[in-house]
Amino acid sequence: MKKTSRPEIPRKAIYRLSIYLRCLQRLKANGIRTVASEALAAAAGVKSTQLRKDLTYFGQFGTRGLGYDVEQLGALISDVLGTTRLQPVILVGVGNLGSALLSYRGFQQEGFEIIAAFDQFPEKKRSRKFATPMLGMDKVEEFVRKHAVKMAVLTVPPEAAQEVVNTLIEIGITGILNFSTITLQVPEDVMVNNVNLAIELENLSYFVQQ
Amino acid sequence: MKKTSRPEIPRKAIYRLSIYLRCLQRLKANGIRTVASEALAAAAGVKSTQLRKDLTYFGQFGTRGLGYDVEQLGALISDVLGTTRLQPVILVGVGNLGSALLSYRGFQQEGFEIIAAFDQFPEKKRSRKFATPMLGMDKVEEFVRKHAVKMAVLTVPPEAAQEVVNTLIEIGITGILNFSTITLQVPEDVMVNNVNLAIELENLSYFVQQ
Numbered sequence: 001m002k003k004t005s006r007p008e009i010p011r012k013a014i015y016r017l018s019i020y021l022r023c024l025q026r027l028k029a030n031g032i033r034t035v036a037s038e039a040l041a042a043a044a045g046v047k048s049t050q051l052r053k054d055l056t057y058f059g060q061f062g063t064r065g066l067g068y069d070v071e072q073l074g075a076l077i078s079d080v081l082g083t084t085r086l087q088p089v090i091l092v093g094v095g096n097l098g099s100a101l102l103s104y105r106g107f108q109q110e111g112f113e114i115i116a117a118f119d120q121f122p123e124k125k126r127s128r129k130f131a132t133p134m135l136g137m138d139k140v141e142e143f144v145r146k147h148a149v150k151m152a153v154l155t156v157p158p159e160a161a162q163e164v165v166n167t168l169i170e171i172g173i174t175g176i177l178n179f180s181t182i183t184l185q186v187p188e189d190v191m192v193n194n195v196n197l198a199i200e201l202e203n204l205s206y207f208v209q210q
Numbered sequence: 211m212k213k214t215s216r217p218e219i220p221r222k223a224i225y226r227l228s229i230y231l232r233c234l235q236r237l238k239a240n241g242i243r244t245v246a247s248e249a250l251a252a253a254a255g256v257k258s259t260q261l262r263k264d265l266t267y268f269g270q271f272g273t274r275g276l277g278y279d280v281e282q283l284g285a286l287i288s289d290v291l292g293t294t295r296l297q298p299v300i301l302v303g304v305g306n307l308g309s310a311l312l313s314y315r316g317f318q319q320e321g322f323e324i325i326a327a328f329d330q331f332p333e334k335k336r337s338r339k340f341a342t343p344m345l346g347m348d349k350v351e352e353f354v355r356k357h358a359v360k361m362a363v364l365t366v367p368p369e370a371a372q373e374v375v376n377t378l379i380e381i382g383i384t385g386i387l388n389f390s391t392i393t394l395q396v397p398e399d400v401m402v403n404n405v406n407l408a409i410e411l412e413n414l415s416y417f418v419q420q
Contacts, residue, residue: 082416207224
């Protein structure tokens with residue numbers, strides 16, 4: 001299913017592209033039209049050799065002595081990341097964290113729209129505070145296929161996570177933002193990014209004791 | 211300021227300790243009292259050689275042929291991570307994401323309590339839906355020193371983030387969970403863990419296009 005037209009970019013480089021994009025957006029907002037690779041690298045917290053290497057994955061864009069065109073490079077990165085249009089995302093599991101994320105308005109600003117939330121007991125979770133439609137898990141297959149959704153935010157309890165993920169993969173989800181505290185088993189063509197707030201805090205907790 | 215009594219454990223190993231702890235908690239909840247290193251490693255998604263190596267940082271705990279004592283190993287890891295007692299945390303920046311995190315009740319279950327939230331305009335952000343005290347940034351120094359807070363959750367806009375961090379470090383914060391989208395400059399003895407939900411989604415977005 002891989003398109004051969006797109007170069008294979010390492011996963012860590014994709015993260016850095018997102019950071020470069022943020023830096024470019026700030027530069028643009030400040031009216032800056034060109035940026036030297038050293039300055040962009042410093043803003044992103046990477047070495048300029050790293051930046052130049054990352055940008056060679058999709059061709060050279062700096063003009064020697066002039067640097068990068070802020071708007072052009074931003075548009076290019078956005079295109080590579082697939083965020084030029086609003087991307088549909090579903091959220092599965094409307095517990096404490098799921099509810100918090102549904103009330104967070106920041107995803108849309110960044111190009112992602114949670115177009116529906118799914119829960120085992122949707123009738124209990126519906127509330128006037130959520131604009132997002134809330135549906136039962138029995139509706140997820142029809143919904144995902146109809147709206148060609150590829151990405152899901154997973155906020156179910158750990159004991160349910162693997163089973164829910166198996167279902168999501170079966171119906172065509174290939175990108176999962178996993179907030180549950182278990183390590184998910186997925187096939188190679190499915191990408192899972194883990195966000196575990198408790199683990200990040202525990203990690204800090206260890207270091208602040210030092 | 212480093213204690214010499216505690217071995218230096220690599221940062222990635224600390225993350226894995228958190229994952230082992232979650233696995234041990236689930237085993238304990240299921241009434242399982244001992245676990246072989248292979249089984250614990252499989253549950254955590256690591257190789258058993260990795261698990262055994264990580265556990266040697268604080269001594270050997272497996273009994274050959276019997277495996278690890280689930281409760282004892284859990285207690286030990288929890289002690290190393292500093293999560294045996296509820297840890298005080300402050301949250302700085304009560305925007306969309308800050309509000310969402312304040313309404314998330316999950317931190318406390320994991321051993322962290324957000325004991326106060328700070329904002330530039332606290333009077334505008336106070337609401338009956340938050341039980342957490344909401345204070346102005348002019349109160350942060352007194353509060354942090356009085357309650358010996360070491361950890362902060364940072365949810366301020368990117369343009370304010372570095373300045374706020376400089377203040378937090380000055381008053382004794384040494385662990386920062388950074389949700390803002392900029393790369394923070396901090397001294398070596400301060401630990402920053404970055405959580406960027408938009409960047410995680412963008413990263414998935416790239417892969418689901420493949």
